Amino acid sequence: MDDETVQGAEKVVEGDRSLNAPFAEGELCLLIDPKGRRHTLRLDRRQHFHHPRFGRLDHSEIIGKPAGFRLKGPHLSEVTCLRPTLDDYIMSRLKRRTQIIYPKDLGPLLLWGDIFPGARVLESGIGSGSATLVLMRYLCGGELISYERREEFAQLTLRTLSEFQSLYGKLATRHKVEVRDVYEGIDERDLDAILLDVPEPHQAVQHAAQALRPGGNLLSWLPTTLQVYTLVRALQQAPCWSEILTREVLVRPWDVSEGSIRPAHRMVAHTGFLIRARRVEPLELASAEPVG
Ligand SMILES: C[S@@+](CC[C@H](N)C(=O)[O-])C[C@H]1O[C@@H](n2cnc3c(N)ncnc32)[C@H](O)[C@@H]1O
Numbered sequence: 001m002d003d004e005t006v007q008g009a010e011k012v013v014e015g016d017r018s019l020n021a022p023f024a025e026g027e028l029c030l031l032i033d034p035k036g037r038r039h040t041l042r043l044d045r046r047q048h049f050h051h052p053r054f055g056r057l058d059h060s061e062i063i064g065k066p067a068g069f070r071l072k073g074p075h076l077s078e079v080t081c082l083r084p085t086l087d088d089y090i091m092s093r094l095k096r097r098t099q100i101i102y103p104k105d106l107g108p109l110l111l112w113g114d115i116f117p118g119a120r121v122l123e124s125g126i127g128s129g130s131a132t133l134v135l136m137r138y139l140c141g142g143e144l145i146s147y148e149r150r151e152e153f154a155q156l157t158l159r160t161l162s163e164f165q166s167l168y169g170k171l172a173t174r175h176k177v178e179v180r181d182v183y184e185g186i187d188e189r190d191l192d193a194i195l196l197d198v199p200e201p202h203q204a205v206q207h208a209a210q211a212l213r214p215g216g217n218l219l220s221w222l223p224t225t226l227q228v229y230t231l232v233r234a235l236q237q238a239p240c241w242s243e244i245l246t247r248e249v250l251v252r253p254w255d256v257s258e259g260s261i262r263p264a265h266r267m268v269a270h271t272g273f274l275i276r277a278r279r280v281e282p283l284e285l286a287s288a289e290p291v292g
Pocket residue numbers: 098099100101124125126127128129130131132147148149150153180181182183197198199
């Protein structure tokens with residue numbers, strides 16, 4: 001096994017980036033301030049961070065330190081500096097020009113869509129690229145094709161991907177963006193999964209059935225119940241879908257401190273519904289006589 005891919009080995013690498021390397025100029029740093037607030041800094045020797053309880057912290061004090069570096073300031077205040085995770089990057093750095101699929105929904109979508117390293121997947125539309133980034137990281141060695149109707153969103157996501165890879169290392173997934181309408185057809189065949197994040201996914205159901213391999217997964221993310229009804233009825237009425245599941249993921253954070261455990265006052269509740277269906281063959285008539 002390639003020792004660069006083994007967690008706990010001397011060198012932990014993602015893409016061409018060593019995760020053991022100290023912070024470098026130009027990198028992103030997730031700084032957690034004395035009140036637990038999170039700030040994403042682009043490290044620049046000429047810049048500084050300021051917090052009323054902690055005071056001034058020059059970026060040059062972070063550059064060269066290991067990720068996870070903590071610093072104690074006056075009045076028991078402290079800051080922690082980490083590399084942002086993919087979740088942090090999407091929530092705090094990604095330029096949003098459209099609704100995005102949140103990380104809380106993308107995690108389950110990966111599992112329910114059976115996304116594996118090496119798979120071939122199509123997504124439509126690309127929007128701000130949140131799903132694109134997550135798919136590209138987990139397809140690792142596979143292929144992602146993105147159909148997007150609007151050139152400006154295709155360009156926006158290409159810029160995001162370029163920034164992400166300059167910061168985090170090159171992603172090992174082949175990627176192709178096509179500016180086109182998914183309702184008009186899908187050219188690819190034998191895909192492992194398709195993710196539809198468009199307003200009327202029922203218009204692409206027939207194309208998806210032709211493009212997926214037998215047993216492949218159709219996924220959709222939809223914000224409203226009317227959209228869910230229209231898509232699920234279209235799937236139920238076609239002969240080639242099974243295992244049609246409609247789910248919603250509600251994530252409730254909890255606050256735990258000495259002598260107190262309780263749900264946090266705020267949560268992001270509804271974002272969207274997740275639909276999953278598997279492509280099957282039409283029913284055949286059994287030749288055997290029924291028992292009894
Ligand atoms: C909600 S955004 C997608 C967000 C994206 N999944 C993300 O996580 O950032 C919906 C996108 O679908 C695109 N779109 C809408 N209808 C389309 C169609 N028929 N074919 C291709 N793209 C379409 C829109 O232009 C928009 O960029």
